[in-house]
Amino acid sequence: MIDVCRSLPIWLIPALPAAGFVVLALVGARFPRRWVAIVGAGSVGAAAAATLCTAIGFLGRPPETGVIEERLWSWIDVGSFEIGFNLAVDALSLVMIFVVTFVGFLIHVYSTEYMADDSAYSRFFACMNLFVAFMLMLVLADSLFLLYLGWEGVGLCSYLLIGFWYSDPANGAAARKAFIVTRVGDTAFAIALLLLYKHAGTLDIQAAMAWAADNWAVGSGIAVAVALLLLGGAVGKSAQLPLQVWLPDAMAGPTPVSALIHAATMVTAGVYLIARTHVVFELAPTAMTTVAAVGAATLLLAGCSALVQTDIKRVLAYSTISQIGYMFLGLGVGAWSAAVFHLMTHAFFKALLFLGAGAVIISLHHEQDIFKMGGLRRRLPGVFWTFLIGSASLAALPLVTAGFYSKDLILWAAWSSDSGSPWLWAAGAGGALLTAVYAFRLVFIVFFGDERGHVERRPGLLILVPLTVLAVLSVVGGFVETPSALGHVSFFFDLLDPVLPPAHATVAGHGTEVLLQTVVAAITLLGVGLAFFLYVRRPAIPAAVKASPLGAWLCGLWLSGWGFDTLYDRIFVRPFVAVAGLLRADPLDEISSSVARVIAAGNSALSRTQDGRVRTYAFGIGLGAVIAVAVVVLT
Secondary structure, three states: OHHHHOOOOOOOOHHHHHHHHHHHHHHHHOOHHHHHHHHHHHHHHHHHHHHHHHHHHHHHHHOOOOEEEEEEEEEEOOOOOOEEEEEOHHHHHHHHHHHHHHHHHHHHHHHHHHHOOOOOOOHHHHHHHHHHHHHHHHHHHHHHEHHHHHHHHHHHHHHHHHOOOOHHHHHHHHHHHHHHHHHHHHHHHHHHHHHHHHOOOOHHHHHHHHHHHHHOOOOHHHHHHHHHHHHHHHHHHOOOOOOOOOHHHHHHHHHHHHHHHHHOOHHHHHHHHHHHHHHHHHHOHHHHHHHHHHHHHHHHHHHHHOOOOOOOHHHHHHHHHHHHHHHHHHHHHOOHHHHHOOOOOOOOHHHHHHHHHHHHHOOOEEEEEHHHHOOOHHOHHHHHHHHHHHHHOOOOOOOOOOHHHHHHHHHHHHHOOOOOOOOHHHHHHHHHHHHHHHEEEEHHHHOOOOOOOOOOOOOHHHHHHHHHHHHHEEEHHHHHHHHHHHHOOOOOHHHHHOOOOOOOOOOHHHHHHHHHHHHHHHHHHHHHHHHHHHHHHOOOOHHHHHHHHHHHHHHHHOOOOOOOHHHHHHHHHHHHHHHHHHOOOOOOHHHHHHHHHHHHHHHHHHOOOOOOOOOHHHHHHHHHHHHHHHHHHHO
């Protein structure tokens, strides 16, 4: 069995969803919906099966180098610049392809029912398959150049899927916003690649990292520059400060898109990039501190914004920004494996929450305002229990949820590592309180209290089964790595040890770790209790606070995402539009415009000779013949 799995080609994993895209793009419109669903979901399911087989071969007989490489063909070969189209599987990419294919498959299965009434059914699955193929290419690439191809590919698919319902101008605007904002980060990433190639002479990931470790001193200017530029690319794709503004508006796309692209996979690409290039960041302590600071600030600001949102998907969008902030915090303090662990558990519970929100939305005829919901735990019991499990994991309910174990490891590293500090731990603990409050605010408003909406449609098995599987993973997924005080299971960290270095702790002590775990657990339970008190027992209190002058101002600030959109509109958008308006009257344009006008006038004059009258054409032929004869005679 192991030998069979080891012989399975790696290229098959991204090729299967890519083939699904080609089939659906070319002939999907002619297929009945059942066949569209089979091709769309089946291709990703087959990729998940290939991933499982690859994992069996990798874990059953680990390669001596820790990497399985597959060289396919030479992609670019110009002078000394050579880039191969090659793939590689190590422990980090194995975790990533597991998340992409298995969570992606569940979301595709869910989508077969959720999107059943949409007129562009085949186009939806074609775009989803293309996204999965590009995401798999991103994480399997053995060179930063090929990784960048996948990086831009998922950006393209994000644009196509956010603006999927393009007949609504608001959806098109959200898609363009996401595309433009993430281009800022992508530009920084591209410059980082150019600098790295200039100095290292290669973009092969392993070779470039080895060269940097051997030739750059810790704190050198070029290492800091490359690391900060890579960080720029990461904050754009992962929606971190200051480029987080695109993600809340990206909820304009269908809910399965939000679950796959904007919760489980694409937005974690920045986390993967930093983890993959951790050697450069370890050579740049300034960049590491910046990563941690960005993560800490983002998780707090986004958590506050999630507290006041009224759209169920926007609550989860700000929650995603906040939870990725935890991952950046972990990366910034050197807890590489802990950050990737939280990436995995977050994929489980956040995909679950988005899909649960989608089930609520279609049950209430596409209603998304949480204050027009209520009492749904009785009408949608399956959705309620799975959504409750997802919310508990998001809030990191102690001992029984996956989110608790992954978040606890990040917070312990923020306190104990040589790059950590009590301030970073305090930011993470404050974020834990905010998370518990907004997560259970959502649960209590949507599923408890009086019924404020009419359930028109109950979800079927194709929706409930993926929710159930993700709910199970949101609980048991955390037990692959537990702290020393709770059994000290270390399967996940042991798996990643050959790829990612362990966090360097300067503050040790079993008692300190247990104390901090207890404090954070108490903070989480306090947040759940506070949400229950405010939104079940005393709902008049939040309304009174919101009605006060200070409360109204603060609520408006948080509701708008701290005013970043307004700030960017005034600093960048309006000046750009004004300059563009001035350039429209540029005199130099008159040169090309005059040529166009002359051509148009000539065309208009010639078109008048084509009046459809035979005698006119005969006269023209005769006149031409006379002129030709005259020219011959006279010359």
